[in-house]
Amino acid sequence: MGFVLAAGRLDRKIAIERFGAVEDEHGDRVESWAPLANVSAEVVPAPGGERYSSSENAATALTRFTIRWSTTVADVNPKDRIGYGGRFYNIKSAIELGRRVGIEILAAVETD
Numbered sequence: 001m002g003f004v005l006a007a008g009r010l011d012r013k014i015a016i017e018r019f020g021a022v023e024d025e026h027g028d029r030v031e032s033w034a035p036l037a038n039v040s041a042e043v044v045p046a047p048g049g050e051r052y053s054s055s056e057n058a059a060t061a062l063t064r065f066t067i068r069w070s071t072t073v074a075d076v077n078p079k080d081r082i083g084y085g086g087r088f089y090n091i092k093s094a095i096e097l098g099r100r101v102g103i104e105i106l107a108a109v110e111t112d
Contacts, residue, residue, distance in 0.1 A: 003098025015083035
C-alpha cells in the first residue's frame, strides 16, 4: 500500500501565495503577491528548526507544512510563500509525498 495522508491531521488553514504580475484597482499591472490556494494543512515546527545566524541578529524558525497534492499546488516552490498565523513563511523546499498524495513544505519565518 502507498503513502496515506490522514485527513484528521490537516487541521489548520494556510494561504499559499505566488509573486507575479497582478491587476490593481486602477487596472494597471503591478508586481505583487497573489493568492494561489487556501488549503488545509498539518503544521509542525521542524525538529531542530530554530537556527541562529552569527552575521545577523535573527533566528530562523523552520516549520513543516503538509498539504494534499492537487493540480493547483503541484508546482509550489521556493519562489512562493505561505501565510499562516499572521506571519509569512518563505518556502525552502517542497517535496511530493507518495504518488500525488501530498506535499511536504519546509518553510522559514524570520523572527527578532
